[in-house]
Amino acid sequence: MRPWQTLSRPLRRYPVRPPDSGIKRRKSIWERIHLDPWLLGLLLLLMGGGLLVLYSASGQRIDTVIAQAIRFGVAIVVMVVIAQLSPSTFLRWAPFAYGVGLAMLVAVEIVGDVGMGAKRWLEIPGVIRFQPSEMMKLAVPLMVAAYLNRCQLPPRFRHILVCAVIIGVPVVLTAIQPDLGTSLLVASAAVIVVLLAGLSWRLIGLVSALIAAGLPLLWMNMQNYQRQRVLTFLDPDSDPLGSGWNIIQSTTAIGSGGLWGKGWLKGTQSQLEFLPERHTDFIIAVLGEEFGLVGMLVLLFLYVVIVGRGLWLATSSQDTFGRLLAGSIILTFFIYVFVNVGMVSGILPVVGVPLPLVSYGGTSSVTLMAGFGILMSIHAHRRLLPR
Structure with a gap:
């Protein structure tokens, strides 16, 4: 075969990897459904x-x-x-979820269903009966994380005060149902967000001192059966x-x-x-x-x-x-x-x-x-x- 006849032959196409690009692998079913x-x-x-x-x-x-x-x-x-859903969706809807959760906690105090001596549930007759305070275990840390996302980290004292208000309102509404266990879990979930944001040891010491100073007030406002649980734990x-x-x-x-x-x-x-x-x-x-x-x-x-x-x-x-x-x-x-x-x-x-x-x-x-x-x-x- 002559040289010019070789040049006239159709070229075979080989896959060529573009420069500075990785080889795309096929996603597994788990990656496609985000699990x-x-x-x-x-x-x-x-x-x-x-x-x-x-x-x-x-x-x-x-x-x-x-x-x-x-x-x-x-x-x-x-x-x-x-x-x-994408994380940006959670960030965007955090205030709405927090607001709806607070509204349901208020509704519990007004029209809540009583069970085992406590008013903790909302009931739609024939449809569903649920406990709004459980949902606040997600809504409160979601709101705190959304707020701190807009702040310069580590957070300053004024940011901690805002977080304290965000945490304190639903915790109080849950504690007066009364549901001390859930209120403490809601508080702990949100406090973990604040700790992960990188608090200084000075702020941690100050907040710990304030919590310790507030323990007598907490004891005075506890229900009789809650106090008895603490005393029973000791003996x-x-x-x-x-x-x-x-x-x-x-x-x-x-x-x-x-x-x-x-x-x-x-x-x-x-x-x-x-x-x-x-x-x-x-x-x-x-x-x-x-x-x-x-x-x-x-x-x-x-x-x-x-x-x-x-x-x-x-x-x-x-x-x-x-x-x-x-x-x-x-x-x-x-x-x-x-x-x-x-x-x-x-x-x-x-x-x-x-x-x-x-x-x-x-x-x-x-x-x-x-x-x-x-x-x-x-x-x-x-x-x-x-x-």
Whole structure:
């Protein structure tokens, strides 16, 4: 073949990579739907184990387990939907969510539904019954993170005062329901945002001193049963058949489980109904009695892995708002676990905090999964944010 005939042949096209550009890889299904498969798998495993324990704790009532499974299904749907939204959407809607939450807390005081001696619920007859204070566990840190996102960090004292007002109003409205446990969790979720913003040690010391100075005022404004809980924590045997009954029975159940437990559905404290609130706040005592120390360690290890995975996702955020909010969500989840295990085992006062995604409850499950949806959204949209 002659040279000019070679030049006249059609050129074969080879893919040429443009300069200074990376090779685009095909996104997985998980990346397209903005979900983290590892965290999702851990949460589903936790829910499945929770339903297993709930069946025993509820007195082997399958209708209770089905109702909880439906609530878990709704919570998962909420998580998936929220994960599709961008962090900028959360930032834009933070004031609206906070305002609606405050309005619902006020509505609870006016037309709230009373249950177990407290006015904490709003009910739409025949449709839904929910607890607005649970939603504030997300709305308040969301608002604080949105505010601090506009401030120069670390925050100054005037910024801390504004955050204190943002936190204080819903906390007071929740505490007067009365619901001291939820109010403390709402406060802790928002305070974590402020701490992650980078407070100076001087400000931390000043705020700690103010909190310590306000403890006597808090004690004077607590309900009688709340004071009794604190006194019972210090000496449970002072009233073994009254205020000390819960903690004595829960520690007895956990201790009687031993290393391997008595076996599923074979717990005496729970099945014979000595253990109060066994399907809600004290459900981990049921697990400890039936599955022993090994079962409790497996559950706690699962929680630790979830928190670790959540922290890894939180560190991937590329803006202030995302880091503050994501860090608050996963660290607050850790506080829920710590407080519940602590109060059931007797190292903390009983404050009525459910065990996340194990205790029976609808609003708390939806709120927790919505928080994980926000966490996954922040991680999934990290490449869309300016570096």
